[in-house]
Amino acid sequence: MYRHQRHIYDASRKFYLLGRDQLIARLDPPPCGTILEIGCGTGRNLIKIARAYPGRPCFGLDVSAEMLATARQSVERAGLSDRIALKQADATAFEPVALFGSAGFDRIVISYALSMIPPWQAVVEEALRRLSPGGELHIVDFGDQSGLPAPFQAVLNRWLALFHVTPRRDLAAVLDDIAGAAGTSARTQALYRGYAALAMLRSAA
Template structure:
């Protein structure tokens, strides 16, 4: 990501953060998260990562449903992280840190599962994000990508809404991103309207 792009995105979400959890976003994300968690399987004491965590609603719901997991939420916006920390109901198990998804500040093979819910559409270099996740995801770990679905016939859809625009990817494009880092695409699942979940699993091999 370029410095200008990062600054513009951070400025946009820093300004939005204090009022981010309005009635519409609360109801919308609650519905998406509820459907998403129907497809999530986590082992005891799993360590998970949520990319573009915003105010931390997803990891809060995961912590409630899976009482032995630990989780880290990462977001480019420091104000979003401030809001997430202030609302953290599970401080012994949940941590939040500012960071760039294209340069993840974590150790190799640190997480059992990685989540990205309606934030992948902001990232200008999607394949690089998959490569970064591959580095921090443990063998046999899963990546849950939930975002607006692009059209398979037209490929990537670009929408100039936020700074840098939004990008929607089709099932085949998502699958290709995963295949390029040696993952298996477990399946695609409709969550709510145009929101599609694609679940990947990293192979349990020496090269991953």
């Protein structure tokens, strides 16, 4: 799907992938802390993260070779090839040591990827397992749309379906369940009347 879309992805998505910059502003990684983005796509977020938090090694993985090709070009143009490492991998089961030489990450980001991955709960569970002690998983994606007018919801969901996107309306409840099973807690905030959701889960220290 991204063979051609990757060339216009950032320009076309910036108007409706809301909340990404709020997520980046809240990361607050520790000095020299490691940051991984799961489903890094074109590298847009990683470049912003690397610029916002100097001195923190950044990593990205994506299952799409086409998207990673665009991401590598963007990272190189930004002069950040020494700060951002990119690898192709399945978000539901990846080995961080083999990919990046790191056993865990201080921050993990998932931005508008869960709505495109059918086994999305497995992605969250895998991400939690890959956090360093005291690390945080930050998620932004489409929300439950509870405060949006019904006609707007209908148009939005028809549009998203064209791109194989399925909003996870039960995101907050599922994150609570996953966090509880892992012995931690989740905090989810609705943005823009439920258009988007911003969530954070923290690993045990």
